[in-house]
Amino acid sequence: MNENDALPRGLRKEERGISLVWVAPIVAILITAGIIWESYINAGARITIVIENGEGIKDGKTAIMYKGIKIGVVEDIRIMPDDVSMLEITALIDKESSDGITREGNQFWKVAPKVSITEVSGLDTIISGVYIAVMPAANSNEELMSRPYQDHFIALDSPPVDIFDPGLSLIVSAADKGDVSIGAPVLYKKQAIGIVEDKKLSTDGEGVDLYLRIQSRYADLIHEKSVFSKMDALQVKASLSGLTLKMGSFTSFLSGGINVSNTQDTFASPKVKQKQLFSLFESFEESLLAEDEVHLNMKEGSHKLEAGLSKVYYRGVEAGLVSALAYDLTKEETQVQLKLHKEFRVLANKKAYFWLVEPKIGFDHVEGLDTIIRGNYINFTTSDTKAKPKRAFTLNDKKPQREGVQVLLHARNLDNIQEEMGVFYHGLEIGLVSSYAISKEKQSFIIELVIEPQYRKLLNASSLFCHKSGFELKAGLDGVELKSGSLETIVRGGIAIETPNFQADARLKKSYKLYGSDAELRKAEYLSKKGIFLSLIADKLGSLKEGSPLYYKQIRVGEVVSYKWNTQTKNVLIDIFIIDEYANEIHEDTLFYNASGLNASFSLSGLEINMESLETIMSGGISFYTPVSLEAKTARNHEQFPLYGSKDAAMNQYKDVTLYAKDSYGLIAGNTVMYKSVAVGHIESVSLNKEGVALHLKINSRHADLIKEDTLFWSEVFEVSLQGVKNFSAALKGTYIVIEPGNSGNKGEYFHLMPKKPVAHFKEKGLRVVVQAQRLGGIQENTPLYYRQLRIGSVSQYRLSDDATGVDIEVFVEPCYAHLVRANSYFYNASGISVDLSLSGAKIETESLESILTGGIGVATPDDAAEQAKDSQLFVLHDEIDKKALKWAPKLYSSDPMCE
């Protein structure tokens, strides 16, 4: 047994040899070695990349990225020992990736944020810093691994082609580089489908070859017939209908771009192979142009066309453009070269007609308005689309003649007739003026119209033509109507056609008359009917004029043809025309009267307006009335009739009466003359003479008997006073004249006009006495006179007595009661009420109820009645009745047998 073991544990001798604790440093060494191995020796591959610009690259931080994944890090960056212009980067690639990265053909490039006006890329690097991206040389692992080892690379300036999406490489040859720069987008329907990778002068030095790369997924879009054209960064299209401004993408605006367009048949064409050649068009439109040019020559005139800009239209559709202009000095003609669209090329054939469109603006004529915006352009048309194409044409400066039915017009005055003016049938354009010329006789113009064949049936021998202006103004009671044709006709005018009779001879006349206006045409249309002409003799023309209508029972039956002044008879001779079917209504005794204006009569019962038609208000008119008489013969052609000023004048005969007055009292011509509230005549005129006013009355001959030598005339004026309203009807009708026929057997002609109605009972039979009162009291004209409370007369007038001590009241006593008033009769004021109060009661006395209101005069005759009072005998008016007088009761008998 070991001695040591026998010792207590604490005293045992320490074991010699290697202690277990030495495992610790061994493990430590192993671990450290492991870490170092892992970190350095086994970390991955180290590669060197030569780069031109090291901006932003930081050792230890800048990553090597592959498809966005970090596969390594830049360990060191330094200037290349043998080339100070370059930098050399040492990068450590992760172990997993190192095998693939260290292969020949791999491409490295620096990705830095690029924000320029044309491009924004690598935005992620703004935050993360720049990085170095790698693109493998092959897209399959085996292929990549089969490549030889390489650890030294030269970085590219720009991203290489994506090996995983190599896309479709195309070569597009352009005449010049234009605005397309490397990196410019290739767009299809504004979607970027590729980029311009490179551009080189073509081998022949004639143009520039642009190398495009189309992304694989869009490669199917490119067919052999695809059209490559330069992007229009800014496209301005202006026409009368508006302005379109189109701008491409901002990128294309700055760096240019290439547009790929496909048409319907593009997709039918075969797909393209890599490196296929295309040509670049200036614009898409250009690609549509046919390859050969059409030559036009123009002898004279300025064309104001511009090569490359001026357009060619085929019936309004854009069909090509002017490609070149030249002036041939030897031939002295302008040569214009056109490039037409492929589909329009065939239309430039033997039957084609080219003409220049330029703006022509006049007050009456606007043409080619669109050219103001579009510029002058060339239009062409062909009458036969199947004809054989041709290359050389003449450029005309006029539109081609239209085909259609020719119609000749003759006119005294050309007015504003222009070529190309429209011909309208009720507003429908059916043709145009093709030409005009002075006739052989040098007296008129011959105008040639071309009517479109389908409208031929609208014309026949009865057709009428008139010059049509743009505006027609019609004014009527219902307003003013302004009728205008289309804007074109307003500016240009035109020719209107009217065919009144479609049953007429369908053949066209050799030449038609062109009427100057619509009205003229209407007249002609009217006069083309059958009828008779009559002459009317009038004092004055009034508002009548040529064309004024003739009405019969408010039917238009004719019109005024003309009028003239008859120097011998000093009156107006009006020729009228009446349509045949109404001619029989005109008899020898027919009365013609002027129906111009309107006739309004106004009375308390209402307003009555009489007029023939609205037209007569405006333009005047004639009407006639034929009395029923069987014997009368119908009128002959050109027979003469008098024309009365009004219907009234025609129908009624009048007696002339002249009144003299100091004043006209507001009377004016037209005021009525009344008798018993019936109109018997009217004032014809009012004139001044030395003494005053002379009023000429027309009294209807039926009432002529009223006018006697002693007939009274006075004016009735509307009056308003405290005492009442007088002659209210005069307020409405105007002042009028009232007549009071006389009894004389002699007729009179000149009279005096009284200013107002003569006193009551003027010239009546009866007794007139004068009652003198101190005051007038309530007495007025017509205040009644009572005898035993019976009305026997009234107050006819009153006045201040000559010495002004009282009032003289003239009292009229009716003839049958005249015997009641005696020389000793007692007159008293019967106005008011007398009230007698006594113990037995109240007693009220009044002459009559009327007397309470209007007052009254009472008369009593004593029992001892004297002789009958004489006219103008004076009496005293007592204020109160004498009690005695009430008891008087004389027996009086009238001597007049009429009063029985």
Add this chain to the structure above:
Amino acid sequence: MTHDDLSMDKAFCLHCKHLSSAQLHICPVCNEPLRQRKKNSISRTWALSLAALCFFIPANIFPIMKTLSITTYENNTILDGVFYFYKNGEFFVGTVVFIASIFIPAVKMLVLFFLLLSVKIGSRWRREEKNSLYKAIHLIGRWSMLDIFVIGLMVSLVQFGEIAVVTTGYAAPSFAAMVILTLLATESFDTRLLWDEKGKK
């Protein structure tokens, strides 16, 4: 038969610090075997110190912290951190980090090797100061783990997905291992050996 170096008949229990008669062999208080010196002290200290030294290398040359953020991708060694603070004018913090993370572990290992060599050659030169040196490294050694705590905190706290992520590098476990090993090495050293006579055990 007897140990030369047991100069006294008293034995100090290393476990419960009870001084008892060396004859007892077993501590009457805690029942642990009584030893005059730490078991295999020199050998253990050597082994642990060397192991610590091994870890000192990766701890300082490899990144201790990897910071991934949207803007940066950074591998930081301990020295990078120190330089970072100095560059940014944080001299105090930089100094603290330097002292705690590099200076102290290095000094600890140097002191341990110095003490071990002293024992080996039985030098009696300035034994008191050597003792003080030992006490010093024993006291401050534990603070070196501060770095690991900081990194541990960072790693657990800074986990913001895409924005910022902090992970540990190779240096972190190496550093932790180094600190632990130096602590163990310090612990296993018995200062009393400094006073033991050479060849007189």
